[in-house]
Amino acid sequence: xxxxxxxxxxxxxxxxxxxSGLFLSQTKYVSELLNKAGMTECKPSDSPSSVKxxxxxxxxxxxxxxxxxxxxxxxxxxxxxxxxxxxSVNLACQRMHSPKLSNFIAVKRILRxxxxxxxxxxxxxxxxxxxxxxxDWAGDPIDRCSTTRFAIFMGLNLVxxxxxxxxxxxxxxxxTKAEY
Numbered sequence: 027x028x029x030x031x032x033x034x035x036x037x038x039x040x041x042x043x044x045x046s047g048l049f050l051s052q053t054k055y056v057s058e059l060l061n062k063a064g065m066t067e068c069k070p071s072d073s074p075s076s077v078k079x080x081x082x083x084x085x086x087x088x089x090x091x092x093x094x095x096x097x098x099x100x101x102x103x104x105x106x107x108x109x110x111x112x113x114s115v116n117l118a119c120q121r122m123h124s125p126k127l128s129n130f131i132a133v134k135r136i137l138r139x140x141x142x143x144x145x146x147x148x149x150x151x152x153x154x155x156x157x158x159x160x161x162d163w164a165g166d167p168i169d170r171c172s173t174t175r176f177a178i179f180m181g182l183n184l185v186x187x188x189x190x191x192x193x194x195x196x197x198x199x200x201x202t203k204a205e206y
């Protein structure tokens with residue numbers, strides 16, 4: 027075994043070391059993904075998804091299923107250093123079996139967002155631990171299932187996150203029933 031020096035690039039992830047910690051990004055990977063999807067010249071977006079996901083038109087199947095799955099799979103790998111897109115990518119993954127045109131339009135919006143924030147990544151600095159969690163109630167307009175999301179921070183460092191669709195539908199409870 028021989029020492030190759032400091033780590034700069036590993037599995038598509040760029041690593042920059044500084045006195046304050048480590049910065050991980052996937053700038054080259056994002057550029058290659060935008061090129062693969064034919065969106066290098068796209069207009070950037072300020073957010074990865076719209077406020078409310080629309081109900082897709084059942085008659086508008088997206089014909090290039092391979093392209094859809096390739097781009098969404100690549101976006102899923104990108105969430106390693108871009109956790110802010112994990113919810114939008116999770117929604118896209120739920121439609122992998124039979125994507126509609128509206129689903130691909132949503133995927134293109136994620137690509138337009140990452141175009142705007144090409145060099146964004148994770149900054150790791152030493153500190154303490156905290157947890158942030160969120161669940162939307164019946165957020166999917168099609169099957170009314172909720173999505174649970176959480177983020178675990180060590181100081182200012184995001185070390186774990188998840189966006190997962192629940193398999194059961196939550197029933198509304200009155201505040202009295204919830205308390206007793």
